[in-house]
Amino acid sequence: MTVNYPSGKPFNDSKFKKAALVQRPATFSNRGMTLEDEINKSNQYYLRNNIAVIHKKPTPIQIVSVDYPQRSAAKIKEAYFRKASTTDYNGVYRGKYIDFDAKETQNKTSFPLKNFHEHQIEHLRMCLQQNGICFAIIKFVYNQSVFVLKASDLIHFWDLQSSGGRKSIPKATIDKNWLSSKIWY
Amino acid sequence: MTVNYPSGKPFNDSKFKKAALVQRPATFSNRGMTLEDEINKSNQYYLRNNIAVIHKKPTPIQIVSVDYPQRSAAKIKEAYFRKASTTDYNGVYRGKYIDFDAKETQNKTSFPLKNFHEHQIEHLRMCLQQNGICFAIIKFVYNQSVFVLKASDLIHFWDLQSSGGRKSIPKATIDKNWLSSKIWY
Numbered sequence: 122m123t124v125n126y127p128s129g130k131p132f133n134d135s136k137f138k139k140a141a142l143v144q145r146p147a148t149f150s151n152r153g154m155t156l157e158d159e160i161n162k163s164n165q166y167y168l169r170n171n172i173a174v175i176h177k178k179p180t181p182i183q184i185v186s187v188d189y190p191q192r193s194a195a196k197i198k199e200a201y202f203r204k205a206s207t208t209d210y211n212g213v214y215r216g217k218y219i220d221f222d223a224k225e226t227q228n229k230t231s232f233p234l235k236n237f238h239e240h241q242i243e244h245l246r247m248c249l250q251q252n253g254i255c256f257a258i259i260k261f262v263y264n265q266s267v268f269v270l271k272a273s274d275l276i277h278f279w280d281l282q283s284s285g286g287r288k289s290i291p292k293a294t295i296d297k298n299w300l301s302s303k304i305w306y
Numbered sequence: 307m308t309v310n311y312p313s314g315k316p317f318n319d320s321k322f323k324k325a326a327l328v329q330r331p332a333t334f335s336n337r338g339m340t341l342e343d344e345i346n347k348s349n350q351y352y353l354r355n356n357i358a359v360i361h362k363k364p365t366p367i368q369i370v371s372v373d374y375p376q377r378s379a380a381k382i383k384e385a386y387f388r389k390a391s392t393t394d395y396n397g398v399y400r401g402k403y404i405d406f407d408a409k410e411t412q413n414k415t416s417f418p419l420k421n422f423h424e425h426q427i428e429h430l431r432m433c434l435q436q437n438g439i440c441f442a443i444i445k446f447v448y449n450q451s452v453f454v455l456k457a458s459d460l461i462h463f464w465d466l467q468s469s470g471g472r473k474s475i476p477k478a479t480i481d482k483n484w485l486s487s488k489i490w491y
Contacts, residue, residue, distance in 0.1 A: 174432045176392050181364040182382065197367065200382040207361050211396060213405070216437030218398035247359045252401030 156225045156260040156267065160210065175212030175219060181205055207244045218253040220245065220272075225260045231289035232259050234279055242279050245272040261292070268299045341410045341445040341452065345395065360397030360404060366390055392429045403438040405430065405457075410445045416474035417444050419464055427464050430457040446477070453484045 154162075157177070167173040185199040208222035222245075224236040237257075248255045255272035278290050339347075342362070352358040370384040393407035407430075409421040422442075433440045440457035463475050 168432065171432070171435055174429070174436050174438070179364040179366040182367050182385070184367075194386050197382065197385040197387070200367070200385055201379050202382070205364075213403035213433055213436040213438040216402060218401060218403040220398070244359070247353065247356070248398055250356055251359050251398040253359070253398040 156223050156258065159267075160223055160258065164210075164212075173212060173214040173219065175210055175214075177209050178205070178207065178211070204238060204240060206240050208241050214254075218248070218251070220248045220253050220255045221257060223258040223260070225262050227262050228289070229261065229263050229292065231287075231291045232261075232295060233289045234282060235288065237275070237279070242276060246276055249273060249276075259295075268295050270295075270299055274298070341408050341443065344452075345408050345443065349395075349397075358397060358399040358404065360395055360399075362394050363390070363392065363396070389423060389425060391425050393426050399439070403433070403436070405433045405438050405440045406442060408443040408445070410447050412447050413474070414446065414448050414477065416472075416476045417446075417480060418474045419467060420473065422460070422464070427461060431461055434458060434461075444480075453480050455480075455484055459483070 161177060164173075164175045164177070167175060181203040183201045183203050184197055185201070186197070188196040188198050190196065208220055210222065211218070211220045213219065222237070222241055224232075226232055226236060236259075245255045245257075249272055257270045257272065257275050258267060259270060260267045278286065280286075282288060346362065349358075349360045349362070352360060366388040368386045368388050369382055370386070371382070373381040373383050375381065393405055395407065396403070396405045398404065407422070407426055409417075411417055411421060421444075430440045430442075434457055442455045442457065442460050443452060444455060445452045463471070465471075467473060
């Protein structure tokens, strides 16, 4: 399948062409790990070795009621999950701002865009405007493959939805255009 | 009071000399606002006007028990506050990584360093190593004055503690050396 930009220009950024779609090595030691675990491990490695400072943001929570018992820690008795207004990860690498989100899908043939919500896309759009380095890491759980999508590409597909475009990015497009997990190990 | 670096070099960074210690204007409309409110307002302004993308990180919470009632939102029944492993605010301005924390004190004569905790100082140290733009915003509630301290200066005072240095930064040193609130309004 060929996807073009609205201008008709073919969608195929050479900078982001797949580097090497190499099969994963024979070891399956990471098989059970969630994408979040894998990224946290990477971030710890970067931190320990002074390569980058990247943290996952805490889950935003609306606190309704808190107990302050004597002689022990404050206990939150009622609270609700809120939608994040940003992506989950950000940080700094050599002075540059890094911003990304990570999503897993059980799908085999495409990546459903509904894994993102509007706020996150708008956040990426604004960070891009500020010249941040913005992307998404997506993982197909069925074969444990991980891809890096430039935020601008993600936004491109996101925006196409409102003019009748697909609600997902076909796996074939992803295989063809984006960096595979190989670079992350 | 004169504070020197351990090398004996006088502590007085000309780049960060007070810009103008102007008295606050006659309007007291912001008087009741907390520092957090003020900063959130600034960040919203930056966001709306495409000046910068800066967000406060959610409070980190350890969730112990969650109820999933039918037909309504998941309810957190038991959770506890955790210590933040980073500062509260970060974001991007023209590609550059920005990182800071904001602290209020009721003290009149000095800023107690115990307002920060070790993790936050270590985080600032690592972000500085990655060439992030790092600082602290401190507010003296008694006279509503707000100052910007370079992270490197904060770390300097923090580290002096372990060699018998003061547990606080005298107000006089702050008045003399750092940017006053004037630039923030």
